Amino acid sequence: MLTVDYDILDLRPGQLMLDLGCGFGRHAFEAFRRGGRVVACDMAVPELRECRALFEAMVLAGEADDDGMADATCGDATRLPFPDATFDRIIASEVMEHIPDDNAALTELVRVLKPGGRIAITVPAFLAETVCWQLSDEYYAPKSQGGHVRIYTESL
Structure with missing residues (x-):
């Protein structure tokens, strides 16, 4: 996609x-x-x-x-x-x-x-990103090398 x-x-x-x-x-x-x-x-x-x-x-x-x-x-x-x-x-x-x-x-x-x-x-979209952070320890960087380090909002 x-x-x-x-x-x-x-x-x-x-x-x-x-x-x-x-x-x-x-x-x-x-x-x-x-x-x-x-x-x-x-x-x-x-x-x-x-x-x-x-x-x-x-x-x-x-x-x-x-x-x-x-x-x-x-x-x-x-x-x-x-x-x-x-x-x-x-x-x-x-x-x-x-x-x-x-x-x-x-x-x-x-x-x-x-x-x-x-x-x-x-x-990534804010809502989807927030849900992924809550559901998966591997998704964000503190627990996974190369993971996401922040969630962006509309105003950054």
Whole structure:
């Protein structure tokens, strides 16, 4: 399930897009399919391996636009391994709630975004997130490495 509206994001063929916290790559795959030049970035190396394999499978199956390019790289959201003003578009979907220093991550996203670029950030819905925190010890970070460290509200 995609959590970003690509029509609003307005990713155009050939534009460079970062999928931060890509996980298994659902948003990166859609961007690649649409002709984006995609960098999928996550700290989880096994998931990045799977992303790379699926990018290759998309090319072999003819599911990637000819203008597209895709890569997967390991990186920390608070110290991104990219130069300033690199990306035309950035997606950070369902990742900010995992990052202890979300302000540092936001600063990094702005740093690597080109002037006039667009960022799409999504976080879990407040009510659903609250219920999950109450029902599962493994869901939140104090009891699970990589878990959620905060619940966002409408006003942040």
